[in-house]
Structure formats: structure tokens, C-alpha cells
Amino acid sequence: MPTQHPALRIEIVGEKVVQRASKGRNQWLFLKMFDGRTVGAFTEAAKARTRQSPTGTFQQGNWWDRELSYCLEKRVIRLVDAQVARAPSAAPAVATSAAMPGADQGLAKPLPAASSDQRPARTMSNNSPVLTGQAGLYLVTLNNKEPISTNAADPRIAERCAKVNREHCKFGRAKDFAKRRGNYEETFGTQNVNFLPIAALAEADLAAAERCVLEQVSAYKIRGPSGYRLEWLKGIRPEQVIQIAREALRSNHITYSWLI
Structure with missing residues (x-):
């Protein structure tokens, strides 16, 4: 189980294709917010967000573990030693959530991670990345x-x-x-x-x-x-x-x- 290695760092290297309004989409967008952060940080935030969210936002049970496992299998994320410098990303892979158990309809909008200020400042420019569908x-x-x-x-x-x-x-x-x-x-x-x-x-x-x-x-x-x-x-x-x-x-x- 990926969550048995909380010190590993999550790196997003591809894109998981999901239904627009689905639990699978909420989970993927939540996970993407932890690009460059540890499995432990993601797991704890996912547990907290699940407790705070309406029923049906995410899949039942330990969805954070299944999400990591699925994305690893589809090679849209990788887990690396937190001390190892990040390698350049290859061409992005694309994975579909069609085969993921429980990827059914849910909220249309993703829910953000718990409060976190540990991100580098970004320069104001018209090339700043923007999250489609994110409020x-x-x-x-x-x-x-x-x-x-x-x-x-x-x-x-x-x-x-x-x-x-x-x-x-x-x-x-x-x-x-x-x-x-x-x-x-x-x-x-x-x-x-x-x-x-x-x-x-x-x-x-x-x-x-x-x-x-x-x-x-x-x-x-x-x-x-x-x-x-x-x-x-x-x-x-x-x-x-x-x-x-x-x-x-x-x-x-x-x-x-x-x-x-």
C-alpha cells in the first residue's frame, strides 16, 4: 500500500481522464494539489477533507490509498525519495478512470486541500497556470x-x-x-x-x-x-x-x- 510509505514524495507525471462530475474527478484534483509533497501529507489532508465533506464527495473507505495505487498503476504519478531532486517530466501520460471501482457521479466541483501556505511565490504573468473547474x-x-x-x-x-x-x-x-x-x-x-x-x-x-x-x-x-x-x-x-x-x-x- 502506498500509504505505508508516508515519507515518499508525490510527483504528477501524467493526466488521469475522469468524468466531469464524479468522485473520481474530485479525488484526482485533490491529489494533484499535493504534487511535490509527501504521501503522509496527502493522506492526512484527505482524511480531514473526507470528514468535512458531504457524503458522496469521495468514494467510501480509504479512497486515498486506492487513488494512489490506481494512479501508480496507470503511471500518471510516481513516488520518490523526498531527498532526491525532482527529475524532468517526460511527455504526459493519460489514464482513464473507467476501470476504477466506484468512479461514479458526485459533485461537479473539486474540493481544495486543507489550509497550506508552503508553496513558493509565483510571479505575476499572463502565463500563470490556471485550474479549469477550480473555484x-x-x-x-x-x-x-x-x-x-x-x-x-x-x-x-x-x-x-x-x-x-x-x-x-x-x-x-x-x-x-x-x-x-x-x-x-x-x-x-x-x-x-x-x-x-x-x-x-x-x-x-x-x-x-x-x-x-x-x-x-x-x-x-x-x-x-x-x-x-x-x-x-x-x-x-x-x-x-x-x-x-x-x-x-x-x-x-x-x-x-x-x-x-
Whole structure:
């Protein structure tokens, strides 16, 4: 059993093909969050998440052990000595969950790992990886010097809306990181958008998580032409917003997985 070797490090080397709304998908996306971390860390977090999650989110029993075994068999993960430097990945393998026992229908959205801040910081760039289907909190910055309307994609109202540029940033929530980035790229152009996922959360926690952070940065919200405060921020650095978000999530005891 893989869980008998808790000190080994998990490395994701391929992609497991799963049904869009399934227990197997929830388990795989949960496991992927532990790329580069130990089997023991994954096992303990999986047990905790199972206790906290609604029935039907994951398969019954010790699903974490079966998930590791299946993915090892299909060669989409490998387990290595934690002291050994990570080797370059080969071309990704693809495995289907069709043969995996119990891969039946469940929640459509994956659930994040228990709170963890042990990840290296990621540089803001429009090449930042984005998790399709993952819910969470994000930060957006722009590259354009000339201001662009926050509704540039809709010519009917574009000129009546606030305009923003590289001096601004925006903190928000998304039910699907990839779709939300696409919205910004449609408005401002792909070349101008730096979309950075900050933390993965259960969808049910999104509103509360966003609110507790925005309360801390409300003084930096810009006003639109009508005088109302908008979600775009000015006068605060992106790294400050990220630090505020981290502290707000901790102090409000919101379960999350830090992504940067």
C-alpha cells in the first residue's frame, strides 16, 4: 500500500481522464494539489477533507490509498525519495478512470486541500497556470499603459464605465478560474491580463472569503463615473493584497489551499 510509505514524495507525471462530475474527478484534483509533497501529507489532508465533506464527495473507505495505487498503476504519478531532486517530466501520460471501482457521479466541483501556505511565490504573468473547474480567489493586474474600459467588450456601455490600466489591480472570486480569466482577456486583451489564482476553496466558502478580504482593502477601491465604489483597486501593491488575503483567510478560519 502506498500509504505505508508516508515519507515518499508525490510527483504528477501524467493526466488521469475522469468524468466531469464524479468522485473520481474530485479525488484526482485533490491529489494533484499535493504534487511535490509527501504521501503522509496527502493522506492526512484527505482524511480531514473526507470528514468535512458531504457524503458522496469521495468514494467510501480509504479512497486515498486506492487513488494512489490506481494512479501508480496507470503511471500518471510516481513516488520518490523526498531527498532526491525532482527529475524532468517526460511527455504526459493519460489514464482513464473507467476501470476504477466506484468512479461514479458526485459533485461537479473539486474540493481544495486543507489550509497550506508552503508553496513558493509565483510571479505575476499572463502565463500563470490556471485550474479549469477550480473555484477560489484570484488577483488580476494589467499591462496596458493607456486606460481601457472595464466593459470594453460591450460597445454600448464601454464609454460610460470606469477605465483602468497597469496602475490598478482587482481581487475577486471565481467558480472556475479558467473561465474567469477568459472574461478578463475578452475585455482587456490576452496580452494585457495577468491572472493569478491565489487560493483554492470550496465553492460554498467563496462569498465569505471574498468579503473578509475586500473589507480590508475597501479604502483602495476606485469610484466609477456614477460615484459608486468599484472592485478595482489603486494605490496598493498586488503583493500587499495577497498578504492581506492570506491573513484574512487565516483569521476568519476559512479552509483553503494556498496556490502561490
